[in-house]
Amino acid sequence: MSAHVFCRRATSRLTLITAVACAVAFPTTAAAQQKPPAAVRPVPAPRAQTSIRGFGDISVTRFAAADTFEATLGSSTGVFFGGGVEVVLPQRFFFNVRLSRFQKTGERVFVDGDDVFPLGIDLKVGITPVEVTGGYRFQPRGRTRNVIPFVGGGIGWHKYSETSDFAQAGDNVEETFTGYHALGGVEFRMSRWFGVSGEAQWTTIGDALGSEVSSASEVSGESNLGGLGLRVRFVIGR
Amino acid sequence: MSIRRRARAHSAALIAVALWFATVAAQDVLPQAERRSASPLATRAIDGGLRSGASPMRAVHKATDLHTRRMPANARYLRGSVIVKFRDGTSAARRADLVSLVAGRSMPSLPYAAFDLVALDPADDPEAVASRLAAQPDVAYAQARYRARPLYRPNDPLYGLQWNFASLEMERAWDINPGSSPSVTVAVVDSGVAYVNTSLRFVQFNARSIEGSVFPALGTVDIPFAAAPDLGAADRFVSPYDFIWDDPQPLDMHGHGTHVAGTIGQATNNSLGVAGIAFNVKLMPIKVIDGFWDEYFESPFFGTDDTVARGVRYAADNGAKVINLSIGREGPPAPVVRSALEYAVSRGAFIAVAGGNEFLDGNPTPRFAEFAQQISGMVSVGAVGPDRQRAAYSNTGPYLELVAPGGDFTRNGVSGLILQQTYDFDFTDTFLNGTGGFRPPRFDVFAYLYAEGTSMATAHVSGLAALLYQQGITKPSAIEAVMKRSATDLGPEGRDDQYGHGLINARAALRGLGIAR
Numbered sequence: 229m230s231a232h233v234f235c236r237r238a239t240s241r242l243t244l245i246t247a248v249a250c251a252v253a254f255p256t257t258a259a260a261q262q263k264p265p266a267a268v269r270p271v272p273a274p275r276a277q278t279s280i281r282g283f284g285d286i287s288v289t290r291f292a293a294a295d296t297f298e299a300t301l302g303s304s305t306g307v308f309f310g311g312g313v314e315v316v317l318p319q320r321f322f323f324n325v326r327l328s329r330f331q332k333t334g335e336r337v338f339v340d341g342d343d344v345f346p347l348g349i350d351l352k353v354g355i356t357p358v359e360v361t362g363g364y365r366f367q368p369r370g371r372t373r374n375v376i377p378f379v380g381g382g383i384g385w386h387k388y389s390e391t392s393d394f395a396q397a398g399d400n401v402e403e404t405f406t407g408y409h410a411l412g413g414v415e416f417r418m419s420r421w422f423g424v425s426g427e428a429q430w431t432t433i434g435d436a437l438g439s440e441v442s443s444a445s446e447v448s449g450e451s452n453l454g455g456l457g458l459r460v461r462f463v464i465g466r
Numbered sequence: 467m468s469i470r471r472r473a474r475a476h477s478a479a480l481i482a483v484a485l486w487f488a489t490v491a492a493q494d495v496l497p498q499a500e501r502r503s504a505s506p507l508a509t510r511a512i513d514g515g516l517r518s519g520a521s522p523m524r525a526v527h528k529a530t531d532l533h534t535r536r537m538p539a540n541a542r543y544l545r546g547s548v549i550v551k552f553r554d555g556t557s558a559a560r561r562a563d564l565v566s567l568v569a570g571r572s573m574p575s576l577p578y579a580a581f582d583l584v585a586l587d588p589a590d591d592p593e594a595v596a597s598r599l600a601a602q603p604d605v606a607y608a609q610a611r612y613r614a615r616p617l618y619r620p621n622d623p624l625y626g627l628q629w630n631f632a633s634l635e636m637e638r639a640w641d642i643n644p645g646s647s648p649s650v651t652v653a654v655v656d657s658g659v660a661y662v663n664t665s666l667r668f669v670q671f672n673a674r675s676i677e678g679s680v681f682p683a684l685g686t687v688d689i690p691f692a693a694a695p696d697l698g699a700a701d702r703f704v705s706p707y708d709f710i711w712d713d714p715q716p717l718d719m720h721g722h723g724t725h726v727a728g729t730i731g732q733a734t735n736n737s738l739g740v741a742g743i744a745f746n747v748k749l750m751p752i753k754v755i756d757g758f759w760d761e762y763f764e765s766p767f768f769g770t771d772d773t774v775a776r777g778v779r780y781a782a783d784n785g786a787k788v789i790n791l792s793i794g795r796e797g798p799p800a801p802v803v804r805s806a807l808e809y810a811v812s813r814g815a816f817i818a819v820a821g822g823n824e825f826l827d828g829n830p831t832p833r834f835a836e837f838a839q840q841i842s843g844m845v846s847v848g849a850v851g852p853d854r855q856r857a858a859y860s861n862t863g864p865y866l867e868l869v870a871p872g873g874d875f876t877r878n879g880v881s882g883l884i885l886q887q888t889y890d891f892d893f894t895d896t897f898l899n900g901t902g903g904f905r906p907p908r909f910d911v912f913a914y915l916y917a918e919g920t921s922m923a924t925a926h927v928s929g930l931a932a933l934l935y936q937q938g939i940t941k942p943s944a945i946e947a948v949m950k951r952s953a954t955d956l957g958p959e960g961r962d963d964q965y966g967h968g969l970i971n972a973r974a975a976l977r978g979l980g981i982a983r
Contacts, residue, residue, distance in 0.1 A: 293981070300980065300981050301981075336977060336978040336979060337978055337979055338938075338944060338947075338948045338978045338979055340944035340948070343941060343944055345938045345940070345941075345944060346938055347937050347938050347976070347977075347978040348937065348938060349977065350542055351981070353981060388982065390980055390981055390982050390983060392977075392980055393542060394638070394973075396638070399977075399983065401982045401983050403982075436982070439982075440983045442952070442974065442977070442978075442979055442980065442983055443979055443980055443982050444980065444981060445982060446979075
């Protein structure tokens with residue numbers, strides 16, 4: 229018996245405490261309840277907390293060395309596939325680490341002025357950037373609370389490989405260059421656990437190309453391995 | 467006479483020099499000359515073997531590879547299958563699992579194969595599949611089926627004496643482009659080429675005075691000609707023309723053009739004699755230079771500027787993509803030749819011209835080579851020896867653009883010259899024998915002779931140009947540009963008057979440019 233009674237009493241106390249707390253914490257809400265008809269009841273903003281998210285992405289980059297890539301690979305743009313992990317802090321700062329990969333086979337050429345002569349010798353190029361980015365996600369406002377702009381910047385280590393047929397010792401390239409990047413974009417929260425972002429990233433990797441006399445980049449006077457990329461990123465996590 | 471015989475012993479080394487003494491003279495009257503076929507089936511070549519001046523020697527260098535076919539450049543490995551080596555003890559069921567892991571299927575086992583082949587979807591990347599398989603604990607190794615390619619080394623027995631090709635990295639260049647192709651025609655605008663078996667009847671009833679010496683009349687003589695055995699089959703020669711005798715039979719009565727043609731396109735990997743650079747091209751023999759016998763038998767034309775100009779225009783109009791001009795002269799400018807050269811380049815022909823052999827004679831400006839610096843698509847060529855030093859005779863000047871192996875007897879002896887097949891001069895240069903030994907020549911006896919000169923150097927550039935053309939660089943100015951860009955810089959850094967942009971490098975030129983290297 230006593231247990232039952234005790235229980236009822238305890239519930240009554242909890243209800244009372246909660247009501248008081250609500251009245252203190254949300255006085256306007258409490259007041260509004262007295263004014264019919266009520267407007268759409270806002271959802272309380274979730275409590276900010278650190279979140280860890282994973283993402284995969286695809287980006288199209290227009291290389292800074294556009295003439296060089298156009299001549300050898302047939303296009304001045306390249307498609308990178310990547311992915312990584314991102315940490316978003318309560319203060320809206322974020323950090324992420326991203327690994328991506330670009331690979332394409334073209335052919336060696338000779339460039340004379342505006343003329344490009346493909347030589348039929350396979351040229352296989354790979355770029356594997358590992359990038360660390362830090363940035364800030366802006367506070368969503370009003371009805372666009374599911375649209376989150378962000379900006380950031382960081383450093384990257386770009387492993388560049390270039391192999392070709394008939395290469396002898398020292399002809400192929402496998403080198404890692406340090407680059408820097410800045411980016412900005414918008415993330416669309418599709419659900420609590422899934423978002424899609426569109427972003428643009430400018431990357432500079434200076435003095436990576438253009439130093440060898442046997443390079444099209446030297447002919448074109450292009451030394452930067454970076455470029456401007458447009459990326460779609462699929463985010464899993466809050 | 468003994469002096470003359472000694473000179474003849476070194477005649478090979480003097481071929482190019484002698485050419486420069488074939489000075490150009492205006493012709494006012496066309497003499498009545500007679501040259502007609504005596505028998506089209508008359509002769510076959512006699513190969514006199516190697517002549518190396520004072521110490522004749524024969525060398526036999528057997529080749530290690532006999533491959534001539536070019537591997538497709540875009541086929542580094544086969545698609546549609548990979549090589550897998552399962553570890554010992556891996557069960558058949560496990561092997562099947564691993565094969566299915568990569569959506570493959572086992573291929574029939576092959577004899578002498580201690581490994582398996584797994585068939586794949588051709589769309590799959592064999593390298594990626596091999597990586598996946600290699601990561602499995604039951605797989606010892608897995609790899610794509612990379613295609614091996616020949617490391618070209620011609621089997622021509624005297625090839626080992628051709629230091630000139632090694633200095634250009636020709637073997638590795640031939641890996642990339644083995645000898646160009648018959649779609650490319652190289653015109654040898656020179657003293658003619660020994661390209662056909664025939665016999666011609668000449669008539670000379672008068673004693674002739676040539677360069678201060680008087681030679682007796684030979685009367686009516688049938689002179690045998692033969693195709694140089696090492697130049698290849700008759701179908702290699704296209705659109706021949708003789709501007710000295712004004713007929714379509716540019717028979718070499720000098721030997722210079724045949725030697726030059728050999729360096730450009732001597733048949734190679736044929737177990738015979740020596741190698742040439744662009745051994746698959748078509749050769750267009752064009753005769754614009756007269757030798758002693760042309761003059762003796764009173765050819766209607768001489769090797770004058772106008773004859774040279776006509777020959778160059780003829781080459782361009784008849785499809786030559788490369789024109790070799792191992793000729794030149796001193797004296798006043800030659801606008802008629804310049805005009806022809808510009809015309810030829812405008813028709814898409816690349817031109818290589820000798821830079822001159824008169825450095826020791828005052829280093830006069832060679833009149834044809836001087837145009838090279840103004841005509842994009844035409845290159846003037848100096849000579850270096852095996853030590854990569856400028857040959858003592860090789861002219862210098864602002865017009866010099868590249869150097870190539872031309873030989874240098876003074877520093878390197880006979881073996882430092884350029885070896886090719888041409889006539890055995892014992893049978894052609896009877897005018898060196900004095901009156902008693904003067905007799906009709908025979909142009910059907912051949913020998914492998916060493917010669918030096920910017921003529922020989924120029925032939926290397928023409929051969930390389932033919933390879934580059936077939937590789938895809940079809941614009942004369944671009945051929946010039948790639949040769950200069952890929953040249954090995956010699957002498958003072960950058961372009962200089964002794965070596966131009968440097969020594970041509972066939973491999974580097976053919977390999978072209980990558981993105982970073």
